[in-house]
Amino acid sequence: DGGITQSPKYLFRKEGQNVTLSCEQNLNHDAMYWYRQDPGQGLRLIYYSQIVNDFQKGDIAEGYSVSREKKESFPLTVTSAQKNPTAFYLCASSIFNSRNEQFFGPGTRLTVL
Amino acid sequence: KQEVTQIPAALSVPEGENLVLNCSFTDSAIYNLQWFRQDPGKGLTSLLLIQSSQREQTSGRLNASLDKSSGRSTLYIAASQPGDSATYLCALGGSEKLVFGKGTKLTVNP
Numbered sequence: 001d002g003g004i005t006q007s008p009k010y011l012f013r014k015e016g017q018n019v020t021l022s023c024e025q026n027l028n029h030d031a032m033y034w035y036r037q038d039p040g041q042g043l044r045l046i047y048y049s050q051i052v053n054d055f056q057k058g059d060i061a062e063g064y065s066v067s068r069e070k071k072e073s074f075p076l077t078v079t080s081a082q083k084n085p086t087a088f089y090l091c092a093s094s095i096f097n098s099r100n101e102q103f104f105g106p107g108t109r110l111t112v113l
Numbered sequence: 114k115q116e117v118t119q120i121p122a123a124l125s126v127p128e129g130e131n132l133v134l135n136c137s138f139t140d141s142a143i144y145n146l147q148w149f150r151q152d153p154g155k156g157l158t159s160l161l162l163i164q165s166s167q168r169e170q171t172s173g174r175l176n177a178s179l180d181k182s183s184g185r186s187t188l189y190i191a192a193s194q195p196g197d198s199a200t201y202l203c204a205l206g207g208s209e210k211l212v213f214g215k216g217t218k219l220t221v222n223p
């Protein structure tokens with residue numbers, strides 16, 4: 001059963017804490033992405049990775065960090081430096097071919113208390 | 114910088130109506146265009162992908178078109194059903210990443 005999984009579905013964080021969101025895919029996709037979605041706004045790219053051990057900043061990388069030690073995993077850490085972390089976080093993956101189609105996970109809703 | 118606009122932001126129609134959702138973009142140098150569906154609190158489901166060299170794609174009751182010269186794409190939904198109620202997002206693909214519009218929230222009334 002191939003797909004993208006994100007955990008947890010809901011996450012609550014106290015101010016000043018770092019939290020890590022999990023994203024795993026078993027599609028053998030090369031690239032993985034993290035997006036943030038806020039009400040009334042489109043998805044904004046945080047980080048992306050096209051190969052293992054390499055990643056690039058997206059449009060809103062400040063206050064976030066990532067790693068890509070395995071092809072199937074791309075965890076996102078929301079650090080205490082992120083001023084307004086409450087949002088819906090979506091992970092996606094794609095394979096390098098002529099289509100370059102992105103597929104999305106179910107998302108993690110992070111709330112800062 | 115690529116900018117993507119979706120109009121209208123919300124649309125309410127009676128069941129059975131044919132409808133068109135619009136997406137406009139500023140930079141025609143694109144790799145592809147994807148239309149997604151998002152249900153409340155869920156992830157995105159890919160509906161259709163049009164590669165840069167293509168003009169349209171069809172899947173069931175859905176048809177998406179792409180006109181790079183005018184910077185526009187449309188998603189046509191035939192014979193709408195209440196189950197089509199969702200937010201529809203278009204995204205322009207460059208060689209590395211997608212740029213999203215803010216979406217059109219569609220409500221199909223029984």
